[in-house]
Amino acid sequence: NARSVRGALTTEMWEAMNAAWPELKRYDGRAMDRTALNDFLYRVKEACLRFDGSAYRTMLRNDVYFFSRIGVYLERADNTARILDVKYHVLLPETVSVGGGLDYFQWASILRSVSALTAYRWVYRQSLKPWLIADLLVLNEQMPRSLASCYENLSAFLDELSIAYGRQGAAQRTARSIRTRLQNASISDIFQKKGLHEFLSEFIADNGRLGAAIAEQYLT
Structure with a gap:
């Protein structure tokens, strides 16, 4: 390749x-x-x-660079969402209690896998809690691998492409819409009103639609 x-x-x-x-x-x-x-x-x-x-x-900071970064952030957002969703619904055996030693170890492993364990300790300064880990990896724009940070960057680089090519389209609108939803969300609402799994499943689908919109707008 x-x-x-x-x-x-x-x-x-x-x-x-x-x-x-x-x-x-x-x-x-x-x-x-x-x-x-x-x-x-x-x-x-x-x-x-x-x-x-x-x-x-x-x-060079030209369209080649912009496309490369868009690819990075699309894939990073997808991976972060899937890693978080897998932990929440698959990894912990039914016979093991939430909050136990295995649960704690798995959450720590998830944070290490996205280079976020130190960031978690710096931001929250307390023991690992699932809702705070979700807050860090979904909504915290200071965390480079969070969904919010990915969409902050995706929106910025898609805007750079629109300047380079002289027009905006569905890709820019879709990215802005997803970013706005992330900016307006709170982790308590995600857990209480929709559920983390449903939220992440919807995000993964929307992220895929953005990828398709980018391909249709620029590569076909």
């Missing part, structure tokens, strides 16, 4: 990808124990950070 867009990648981005490829290729996914899996995922995160940092520091 990188070769097909080689002309859009800076030297530093290309080198970051070339360094990651042989390092990750040596892992055999069919014979990977838990230790090897943890190491593999750590290497993936490192490679992504190197590539993303290279893009941020070296790309």
Whole structure:
């Protein structure tokens, strides 16, 4: 895939990808124990950070950069929503109590997976609580992986595209609508009126519709 867009990648981005490829290729996914899996995922995160940092520091701020960041934030929002939803409905066995040791460990693991454990402790300064974790990962615009932060950036980069191409369309309107809903939401309303699972399912569907609107507006 990188070769097909080689002309859009800076030297530093290309080198970051070339360094990651042989390092990750040596892992055999069919014979990977838990230790090897943890190491593999750590290497993936490192490679992504190197590539993303290279893009941020070296790309021209033109439409290629805007599209690349839009892709980042669309996927990041989708991943954050799915990770949070999986924990809330799948991971904790029925025989294990909410708030117990396993529950606490799983919430801590979720926060680590999105590099948010330190941020949680800094913002809330108390033990892990599901509604506060949801608040951090859904509504807190200071948290880079939150849905609200992703849509703040998506709206901004889609506006940059509208300036570059001289017109706005359904993509900008959809992004603004979703961002406004996130800005006007409160975590208590999400839990009490709709339920977190329903809220996240609706968000994932809306996020997919935004991706389709972007593709139709700019790529067809």
